[in-house]
Amino acid sequence: MxxxxxxxxxxxxxxxxxxxSVLLREGLTRLLTDRGHEVVAGVGDADALVKxxxxxxxxxxxxxxxxxxxxxxxxxxxEGVRAAVLLRRQHPGLGVLVLSQYVEERYATxxxxxxxxxxxxxxxxRVADVREFVDAVVRVAEGGTALDPEVVAQLLGRSRxxxxxxxxxxxxxxxxxxxxxxxxxxxxARQLVVSDGAVEKHVSNxxxxxxxxPSDGDHRRVLAVLTYLNS
Amino acid sequence: MATEYxxxxxxxxxxxxxxxxxxxxxxxxxxxxxxxxVLLGLPIAIVLxxxxxxxxxxxxxxxxxxxxxxxxxxxxxxCRGFGVLERARARGLLGVEVADPEPLRVAKPGALAWxxxxxKSGASWRHALYTLVQFPWAVxxxxxxxxxxxxxxALLTYPLWFWVFPAYAGEGGIQLYGDAHHSVYLDNPFEIxxxxxxxxxxxxxTPWLVRALTTVDGLLVRGxxxxxxxxxxxxxxxxxxxxxxxxxxxxxxxIERDLHDGAQARLVALAMDLGLAKEKLREDPRAAARMVEExxxxxxxxxxxxxxxxxxxxxxxxxxxxxxxxxSAVASRCTVPVRVEVDLPARxxxxxxxxxxxxxxxxxxxxxxxxxxxxxxxxxxxxEDRLMLQVSDDGVGGADVSxxxxxxxxxxxxxxxxxxxxxxxxxGGPTRVIAELPWRG
Numbered sequence: 262m263x264x265x266x267x268x269x270x271x272x273x274x275x276x277x278x279x280x281x282s283v284l285l286r287e288g289l290t291r292l293l294t295d296r297g298h299e300v301v302a303g304v305g306d307a308d309a310l311v312k313x314x315x316x317x318x319x320x321x322x323x324x325x326x327x328x329x330x331x332x333x334x335x336x337x338x339x340e341g342v343r344a345a346v347l348l349r350r351q352h353p354g355l356g357v358l359v360l361s362q363y364v365e366e367r368y369a370t371x372x373x374x375x376x377x378x379x380x381x382x383x384x385x386x387r388v389a390d391v392r393e394f395v396d397a398v399v400r401v402a403e404g405g406t407a408l409d410p411e412v413v414a415q416l417l418g419r420s421r422x423x424x425x426x427x428x429x430x431x432x433x434x435x436x437x438x439x440x441x442x443x444x445x446x447x448x449x450a451r452q453l454v455v456s457d458g459a460v461e462k463h464v465s466n467x468x469x470x471x472x473x474x475p476s477d478g479d480h481r482r483v484l485a486v487l488t489y490l491n492s
Numbered sequence: 493m494a495t496e497y498x499x500x501x502x503x504x505x506x507x508x509x510x511x512x513x514x515x516x517x518x519x520x521x522x523x524x525x526x527x528x529x530v531l532l533g534l535p536i537a538i539v540l541x542x543x544x545x546x547x548x549x550x551x552x553x554x555x556x557x558x559x560x561x562x563x564x565x566x567x568x569x570x571c572r573g574f575g576v577l578e579r580a581r582a583r584g585l586l587g588v589e590v591a592d593p594e595p596l597r598v599a600k601p602g603a604l605a606w607x608x609x610x611x612k613s614g615a616s617w618r619h620a621l622y623t624l625v626q627f628p629w630a631v632x633x634x635x636x637x638x639x640x641x642x643x644x645x646a647l648l649t650y651p652l653w654f655w656v657f658p659a660y661a662g663e664g665g666i667q668l669y670g671d672a673h674h675s676v677y678l679d680n681p682f683e684i685x686x687x688x689x690x691x692x693x694x695x696x697x698t699p700w701l702v703r704a705l706t707t708v709d710g711l712l713v714r715g716x717x718x719x720x721x722x723x724x725x726x727x728x729x730x731x732x733x734x735x736x737x738x739x740x741x742x743x744x745x746x747i748e749r750d751l752h753d754g755a756q757a758r759l760v761a762l763a764m765d766l767g768l769a770k771e772k773l774r775e776d777p778r779a780a781a782r783m784v785e786e787x788x789x790x791x792x793x794x795x796x797x798x799x800x801x802x803x804x805x806x807x808x809x810x811x812x813x814x815x816x817x818x819x820s821a822v823a824s825r826c827t828v829p830v831r832v833e834v835d836l837p838a839r840x841x842x843x844x845x846x847x848x849x850x851x852x853x854x855x856x857x858x859x860x861x862x863x864x865x866x867x868x869x870x871x872x873x874x875x876e877d878r879l880m881l882q883v884s885d886d887g888v889g890g891a892d893v894s895x896x897x898x899x900x901x902x903x904x905x906x907x908x909x910x911x912x913x914x915x916x917x918x919x920g921g922p923t924r925v926i927a928e929l930p931w932r933g
Contacts, residue, residue, distance in 0.1 A: 293836065363807070363810040365813070365820065365821040366817070367809060367817030384799075386795040386799070389795070415820045415823075415824040417824075418824035418826075419820045419824065421831070427829070452607060
């Protein structure tokens with residue numbers, strides 16, 4: 262399931278990885294450096310992550326993006342999410358991509374509270390599709406959004422706007438889902454194998470039906486959709 | 493007064509009767525059974541009382557020697573035996589259904605252990621107490637019942653036999669009062685009629701009196717010969733524990749099967765694909781690439797299956813954020829749109845939360861599989877000391893706890909924690925399932 266933008270894959274980003282499994286941390290590091298990105302640091306728990314970011318920020322070397330696991334020592338519950346929320350508040354320019362064994366609508370809502378700029382929340386399995394995963398890292402580093410399709414499905418399913426959502430055509434629902442994942446129009450067009458113009462038409466129909474003001478910036482568009490679904 | 497114990501007979505008297513109950517009572521079968529119970533009560537009570545007093549005092553007297561213990565145990569065993577007869581008598585004549593008391597718990601084989609268990613069992617001593625308490629009561633109720641019954645019928649039929657007095661006794665009738673100077677005989681038609689009327693009152697009153705007396709007997713049998721409330725609860729809990737152990741074992745089997753059929757099989761296929769690819773790498777890189785591609789697909793599916801399996805065992809978000817958050821993912825997996833409303837003032841204990849989660853999860857699976865619904869909704873709220881769950885859908889209905897093992901299994905699981913499952917699903921729908929769990933916060 263591709264969800265990346267090929268155009269920005271050449272950009273080199275600086276990454277900090279927080280993951281308690283050494284195997285996975287090494288794997289992620291290899292995967293990212295192999296694609297030409299720089300892994301500034303790798304840590305094993307949330308406290309170390311917050312400390313490392315603070316030190317890097319002091320030296321004026323704030324990374325572009327943090328890739329963090331949700332469950333880390335000491336309690337193995339939601340340290341990653343809490344650290345991510347904290348880091349986003351402390352460093353608004355820092356992209357945060359949270360990886361998890363399971364994705365939960367509730368964590369997504371907590372991560373997205375306030376802004377969908379530079380946020381990612383993906384199933385760990387997605388690293389198996391290397392290119393798309395790296396694309397997502399880059400997208401988040403550049404202020405975009407990368408939400409897992411499963412999270413989006415939960416958000417759509419949980420939304421209180423079911424009556425409006427059932428008014429959308431199946432294609433429009435599909436486009437809405439992809440939008441919520443944080444994709445650009447051209448990425449949506451590629452995925453659905455339709456023209457950019459067709460996607461634009463769907464998007465404007467969706468905004469019309471949901472009663473939202475059309476929005477240009479991709480990440481603002483994601484936020485509008487998510488706010489709508491959550492309200 | 494006797495309605496509580498007379499329920500077994502209630503349906504028989506539903507027939508239409510021309511006579512009112514008060515007039516019917518003296519000749520009713522039920523009254524005769526109760527009267528018979530009281531009549532039998534006295535001789536039985538004498539035997540039981542004699543048995544207990546004799547054997548228990550003998551046993552107690554012999555306690556200084558070792559012989560006392562077997563004698564006492566035999567005394568109590570006898571009381572337990574009598575208890576079986578007494579319960580049968582109460583069941584047959586009074587319609588009092590009393591379950592057998594808790595059986596003797598003999599930890600290990602051997603006469604000594606048996607005697608110890610007999611002497612330690614509360615039920616045995618309650619049986620002995622019954623034989624002692626029932627004796628005075630049987631004497632009392634026998635005297636009262638027999639006196640009332642004979643007086644009543646004798647006076648009622650007085651007009652038919654008063655002639656024996658002038659014919660054989662040389663008197664006008666029953667002598668009501670008599671001293672040296674004057675006597676009062678019931679001999680004129682008015683007095684005879686009044687006597688008969690008094691007899692009628694007695695006759696009519698006797699069945700109700702007997703019923704009141706046997707009600708006390710019913711209470712004695714129930715209270716002293718039945719299972720104690722504690723032991724009844726123990727029996728219930730034992731069956732609940734059985735259900736829990738069964739479901740736990742079934743869950744383990746299911747997990748094992750899922751692992752075996754799912755992830756394990758996929759990993760074998762993956763190893764095979766990769767092994768083949770390794771061999772082909774040199775001579776046919778294109779084929780090798782295709783195999784690696786397939787292996788990649790296999791491993792992703794395996795990951796998905798493992799994730800679903802782990803989540804099925806316990807969803808992490810339930811521990812971290814509670815029911816509301818955990819139900820989002822459950823709702824999104826349902827094939828129809830689900831509205832979820834969770835309105836809880838606090839979080840219940842993890843055990844209750846877990847059962848609530850799996851209940852909703854299973855009910856929504858049913859909605860997906862069987863209901864044919866277009867929408868469904870889940871409501872969770874607290875009502876005093878209960879946690880309430882409601883899952884409803886607008887599907888075809890016809891869900892039944894007795895059919896389909898899914899709902900029955902769910903009901904058993906809920907039962908194990910003193911929960912209740914109520915299914916309202918008429919054919920044609922809609923379906924509403926309400927589950928009630930004890931609130932433990």
